[in-house]
Amino acid sequence: MEQIDLRLVPKRTLNNGEQIPCIGMGTFGSDHVSPEEVSAAVAGAIRCGYRLFDCASVYGNEDRIGPVLGDAMREGVVSREDLFIVSKVWNDMHGKGDVLLSCAQTLKDLRLDYLDAYFVHWPFANYHAPGCDGDSRNPDSKPFRVEDFMATWRQMERLHDMGLVRSLGMSNMTIPKLEAVLPLCRVKPALIEMELHPSFQQPELFAYCVEHGIQPVGFCPIGSPNRPERDKTPDDVNDLEMPQLREIAKAHNIHPAVVCLKWAVQRGAIPIPFSVHEKNYVSNLRCVTEDPLTEEEMETLRGADRNCRLIKGQVFLWPGADDWRLLWDEDGVIAQ
Numbered sequence: 040m041e042q043i044d045l046r047l048v049p050k051r052t053l054n055n056g057e058q059i060p061c062i063g064m065g066t067f068g069s070d071h072v073s074p075e076e077v078s079a080a081v082a083g084a085i086r087c088g089y090r091l092f093d094c095a096s097v098y099g100n101e102d103r104i105g106p107v108l109g110d111a112m113r114e115g116v117v118s119r120e121d122l123f124i125v126s127k128v129w130n131d132m133h134g135k136g137d138v139l140l141s142c143a144q145t146l147k148d149l150r151l152d153y154l155d156a157y158f159v160h161w162p163f164a165n166y167h168a169p170g171c172d173g174d175s176r177n178p179d180s181k182p183f184r185v186e187d188f189m190a191t192w193r194q195m196e197r198l199h200d201m202g203l204v205r206s207l208g209m210s211n212m213t214i215p216k217l218e219a220v221l222p223l224c225r226v227k228p229a230l231i232e233m234e235l236h237p238s239f240q241q242p243e244l245f246a247y248c249v250e251h252g253i254q255p256v257g258f259c260p261i262g263s264p265n266r267p268e269r270d271k272t273p274d275d276v277n278d279l280e281m282p283q284l285r286e287i288a289k290a291h292n293i294h295p296a297v298v299c300l301k302w303a304v305q306r307g308a309i310p311i312p313f314s315v316h317e318k319n320y321v322s323n324l325r326c327v328t329e330d331p332l333t334e335e336e337m338e339t340l341r342g343a344d345r346n347c348r349l350i351k352g353q354v355f356l357w358p359g360a361d362d363w364r365l366l367w368d369e370d371g372v373i374a375q
Contacts, residue, residue: 041321043088047328051309053229054252057155057206059123061304062327063091064320065258065313067098072315074100080315082107085117087321093232093256093311094149095127095160096141101148109150123155127210128195130355133164133187138194142203156230157198158208162188162216165355180357182365185219196226206230208256211352213368214247221251232256235308236263236299237284238276238345249307260303260310261296263349276347283343287336297326302340305332 049061064084068077077100081092085107094101108124111117126149132141142157164187165180198204209217210232221227231248233241235257248255262278263270278284279295288295296312296319303310304327314320332340353363 040083040087040317041325042086043321043324043328045088045090048088048090048324049304049327051254053206053254054227055206055229057229059155059230059254059309060089060091061309062300062324063093063123063125063309063311064089064323065093065311066100066104067095068100068313068315074103076315078103078107080313080317080320082111083317084320084324085111087317088324089320090117090121091123091125091309091311093125093258094145095129095158096132096145096148097127097129097160101126101145105148105150119151124149124151125156125158125208126154127158127160127208128191129166130161130164131166133159133191135190136194138191139198142198146203153202154204156206156208157195157204158210158230158232159188159191159195161211161352161355162209163355164191165357167354176354176356176358178358180355182357182360183216183368185223188216188220189223192220192224196224199226208232212244214244215368217247217251228253230254230256230309232258232311234259234348234350235303235310236260236278236349237281237302237340237343238262238278238347239349240341240344242344245306245308255308257303257308257310259349260308260312261299270350272351274347275349276345281343283339287332287339290336291330291332293326293330294322297322298332298340300326301330301332302337305337 050058052058066077081104126145128138128141163183166177195207206229208230209228231253236259245255284295284298288298300310312323351363352366
């Protein structure tokens with residue numbers, strides 16, 4: 040297996056002084072690959088040079104990834120201090136004390152004493168059954184409320200105080216939501232995960248996070264062609280078929296997916312692509328160490344934004360809500 044020179048992989052410094060690699064490996068594949076395939080990919084990725092792994096309890100594979108991390112550390116392939124391990128609390132564990140229980144289970148499954156970062160996966164407790172279709176609605180779901188979110192965030196802060204989590208993160212947020220909660224946070228988020236790819240660049244939210252010292256982490260960095268069927272609609276853009284992107288890929292003699300990752304890293308995001316194929320995840324890591332895109336190419340891609348959100352989240356809508364855009368505050372109003 041090819042090993043990437045870690046000295047060539049840039050790092051970012053977070054607002055709390057912690058350092059994080061500029062690219063990582065995602066581990067969400069539960070809709071199309073087995074937990075064993077994901078953990079095998081993590082094992083190979085560690086050996087080729089990955090140090091950042093983005094996990095979550097809802098992915099259903101942390102108990103398989105844990106032994107892989109343990110083996111790599113025990114064999115001296117990597118030390119705990121070299122790794123940056125992320126996980127997230129799922130929507131059904133926002134209740135009083137449940138965030139702490141969720142984190143404890145994740146630490147047990149991953150066989151770790153602490154997490155480098157822990158995220159609130161979605162900013163509300165709306166739950167859906169695994170594998171449900173896009174039209175499913177939970178009668179207990181409700182709109183975002185600042186009071187509810189902050190009750191969850193206070194538990195996140197306790198985990199930070201206890202030393203179980205070194206950095207806190209939010210995910211799937213919007214500017215109105217951030218403006219409502221950031222002034223109330225005793226421990227500020229160091230990272231925010233958001234959907235980011237060339238056809239969905241979220242420039243306003245991206246700039247807002249940067250201005251507030253919060254590091255953007257981009258999921259679906261190549262447009263998530265293997266996302267669940269419930270998240271696909273006829274109007275979706277296929278990033279890998281965008282003519283601007285394909286032209287740049289041809290000029291560099293690389294796959295269009297690699298262009299997406301180079302663009303993300305050079306823009307300042309941290310992409311977290313996922314693949315179980317060795318040639319792909321090695322290429323994903325190597326691409327940030329060589330042959331950068333030109334300023335002109337970056338500008339071309341900036342102009343290619345189509346505002347095409349792929350992960351719409353419609354299964355999290357509440358009774359009476361019939362448009363997924365309400366989840367993203369596109370009506371301009373959120374509940375306080």
